Amino acid sequence: MGDFCLLIYGENMINEIPVFKITKAVSELCVKANRKLPPDIENRIKDAEKCETCGLAKSVLYDLQRNIKAADEYSLPICQDTGMAVVFLEIGQDVHFTGGSLYEAVNEGVRQGYEKGLLRKSVVGDPLKRVNTNDNTPAVIHSVITDGNSVKITVAPKGFGSENMSGVKMLTPFDGRDGVVNAVLDIVKKASNNPCPPMVIGVGIGGDFEQCALLSKIALCRSTDKRNPDKYYAELEDELLKKVNQLDIGPQGFGGNTTALAVNIETAPTHIAGLPVAVNIGCHVTRHASTEVR
Helix, strand or coil: CCCCEEEEECCEEEEEEEHHHHHHHHHHHHHHHHHCCCHHHHHHHHHHHHHCCCHHHHHHHHHHHHHHHHHHHCCCCCCCCCCEEEEEEEEECCEEEECCCHHHHHHHHHHHHHHHCCCCCCCECCCCCCCECCCCCCCEEEEEEECCCCEEEEEEEECHHHHCCCEEEEECHHHHHHHHHHHHHHHHHHHCCCCCCCEEEEEEEEECHHHHHHHHHHHHCCCCCCCCCCHHHHHHHHHHHHHHCCCCCCHHHCCCCCCEEEEEEEEEEECCCCEEEEEEEECCCCCCEEEEEC
């Protein structure tokens, strides 16, 4: 059978996946995500340059494109901060992992990817003792169970110039839509030039304290070409993007009408007394790469 096996239990098809496949996939994604910007974001930067009316901002957007191109041509990271590895696992309920621990396999993939890709290792093992782990592990791992017999893996390296500018606001239902808009704008204003704009802005609305934060991170990994499927929230995305770009922060903080490339919103049901809002800011190199393992 080699390294692929389907077992039949009753009417279910169980797919056995050896964890070395997970390690290999994560390793490759770590390198790919750090060297190659998703096409949708690259295209947004190109389009922004064409539409930008401020001369200095237009020049900065041109330079950002040159950097992206150089990273691709010379197989170098797009940014010197190669981030903390955030790994999303969408695991089919008919998958059975063999040959070891899934999470250990993920961290081994991060270890190998950051070593082979000559990527900067930026993780410390304790938040106060501050000793570098020297291999960029452990990763931040989020896993969900889905239908099917495969595993979708997304690796999103997150630099902390932008991560540090993110925030959560625990609003009340009375604050409503206007409160959400004001919360997002307040966080972006305070971020200013620190997250290396133009930004990609992920917004999570609903759930509870931790779920809205996770939703905002998930929103950053959605293509900027895809609007929220709910028309109400798609219109809110457009409204927020317009208002953010009127703040005149501009590319790298030099002013202009391109403070953000996109605003993505993800939502979840919440409590009758709550309206949690999280804003996860991504820099102009909001990186992520995905693959499917069977």
